[in-house]
Amino acid sequence: MILLVAVVVSGAISRMLPFSAPAPLVQIALGAMVGLVADVRVELNPELFLLLFLPPLLFLDGWRIPKDELFQDLAAVTGLALGLVLLTVIGMGFFINWMIPAMPLAVAFALAAVVSPTDPIAVSAIAARVPIPKRMMHILEGESLLNDASGLVCLRFAVAAALTGSFSPSAAAASFLWTAGAGLAVGVFVTLAVTQTKAWVSRIYGEDTGSQVLVSLLIPFAAYLLAEEVHASGILAAVAAGVTMSFADVASEAMAATRMRRNSVWDMIQFTLNGIIFVLLGEQLPRILASARATVQLTDHVEPWWLSVYVLAIVAGLVVLRFAWVWVSFRLTLLRRRRDGTADVPHSPDWRLFAAMSAAGVRGAITLAGVLTLPLAMADGAAFPARDLAIFLATGVIIVSLVLASVVLPLLLRGLTMPAEPSKQAEEDRARVLAAEAAIRAIESTQHRLAEGRSDADIFAAAGARIMGIYRQRIESRSRQGQAGRDAAQQERIERELLLAAVAAERGVIAEHLRERRIGSAAGHKLIRELDLIEVRFKG
Known part of the structure; x- marks a missing residue:
């Protein structure tokens, strides 16, 4: 209950602040306060954390992400989700091992693997307060939906290498193909099977709105658990289930009331789970910081501020690698299109666009859950090397990447002339x-x-x-076209404003009658609901 109250309060505080502060940062701060002053200690079970929070959130992101835009930039998304993750794991793994020799190379690769995936939850939270261009946002969302599997597979093999002292590239490649392919297949299969069965039952026996909403809530968990049962990626299964759900939903014949109530329930689920994830992260901070003096000794230093140096160095390395990948990918794409004669781009985009794409690589729940899955002990019973250090550094990377995106993105995007986007x-x-x-x-x-x-x-x-x-x-x-079309559009906007003013006046009169009991509560609430539907329709 305390954590839920913190989520509610964080929304109000983020709106009250005179500067633009994303809700995740406010929620982390409130979670830290809860951890300091309240007798609340949440022992995060990584497997349970992954099961409870990620399937519904990733399912919803896959469900609502614009599909045409995702497929349009599929090459860029795939490059970021696969190529950049592998480059980050290799490059940052060697960099972390060089910077902190006390951390074994396999553990350094594991840390690089957990900080390589960006987080769709954090990206969406940042986009709510920062005016990110639509196409950039679609690429970031698509990347963050797909790069979890590649990052977590790399983590799995890095941990196996740390435990056994051996590594097989061929086995890693085969495992990745199975993990990704089977995960996607399971997600598609579960959604199609459930939606087809639900539609058949509704046609014969009628539709119950509550049952329909509950079924939509169960689909991501079913896909996740079934994929994990066959040793595939439950995360990708949840994403694939969401993408499939968007197509199945178009073909379904669900009642309008069902769709409206389902959307409302999912909005509430999204707000609640997003908030709790970051409040939980903040709640863990006091304990992580309390062990900083002992943790820094693993790096052969005494002063805890060295940990901040390592966090900033890792974040800087991630940004540099991301900038280099985005810039090189754009140059190669531009060169290929000019050779094919499919595009003629005389001027390159502003460098700030590449910098913004780099700073927008926010880390979040996947990184937190991934680093907590590091084993406590080796096969011989000895403590897993540098586990506390890896958790501290991963937590620092999450917070710094959120702050960096919140501060830097508005500066980079201010006054930036974006490439023209086709009008819809x-x-x-x-x-x-x-x-x-x-x-x-x-x-x-x-x-x-x-x-x-x-x-x-x-x-x-x-x-x-x-x-x-x-x-x-x-x-x-x-x-209409030309001036006639513009006049008609302006008339439509004026009519919408007049209608909204009329709806507000109607609602005020009905509310007054309800307060004075000149109208029954059932009739009054029915009329207010009708007015609410009209207002939502015309406000878009």
Whole structure:
């Protein structure tokens, strides 16, 4: 309960602060205060942490991420999720071992593996307060969804090398292919099986909204557990389940009430779990810092400030490697397109765009959970070397990367001229026109069916004409070009503002009648819900 209250309070504090502070940083600070002043000690079980928090959050990210944009930049996303992770593990592993000789090379590779994946939860939290360009955000989200498997597979083999003293590249490659491929297959299979079964039951026996929402909550856990059972990536299974769910959801015939309630439940789940992850991280900080004096002795130093030097050096190394990868990838892509004649880009993007892409590589829950999975002891019973040091450094990297992105990204993106992004407005207008035309045809058909053989057919004709007039106005406003189209769009915006003002006035009167008990509570809440739906629709 204390941690949940901290999540609620963090949202209010982050809005009250005079400067832009992402909610994760506020939540870490509140978690640290809880760990200092309250008798709250959460012993994180890494496996349980992974199971409870990551499947639903990664499932939701995979469900809601724009698919067209993800597939459009699939090459860039794959390069970051696979190539950059491998480069980071190798490069940072040797760098950490050189910087801290007391940390064995295998353990240094394990630490590099847990700090290599970016975190979709942290990236989304930063994007909520920093105006990241849409295409960059889509690439970051796609990367963070896919690089978890490669980072955790590298961690698994680094730990195995530390425990056994041996490493097989061929076995590592085969294991990675199985872990990723089987994880993706399991996620797709579970979602399709569940959604098809659910649709069959609903067609025959009817649909229950509560059951439908609960089924959507169970899918990511089922995919994760089944994938782990066959020694595949449960994380990738949850992501694949979410991506598949977005396509299955389009083909489903769920009731509108089910979709609305399901979205509300998932929004609450996302807010709660995101917050608790960072509050838990903050709650662990006092204990991690309390052991800093003993931990630093592992590095052959005495002063704890050396740990800060190592954290900053690791973060700097991660940023440099990321900048180099992004810059080289862009140059190679540009060279290939010019050779193929598929693109003519006379000027390279501003260097700040590459720097922003580098600073946006935020670490979060995956790094925390991964480093906590380091074993406590070796096969002979001896303590696992430098485990406490690895946990301290990984925690420091999470916090510094969050602070870096929060401070540096607004500076880099301020006044930056971004490459033009194709507008989706024409596509949206075309879809709205086609939908309105289908609605008019349906109204005409239903009107004739209802009025057939009735003496008051003119009432049906008048009602149909009034409703069809609304749709014809929509078609007209979306079909005009030039100045006429701009005038129609402006008129639509004005009408929306007027309608929202009217809805607010209606809600005020109904609320006043409820307070004075001039209207029953059931009727009053029904009217307010209708007004809420209208407001949400027109606010987008």
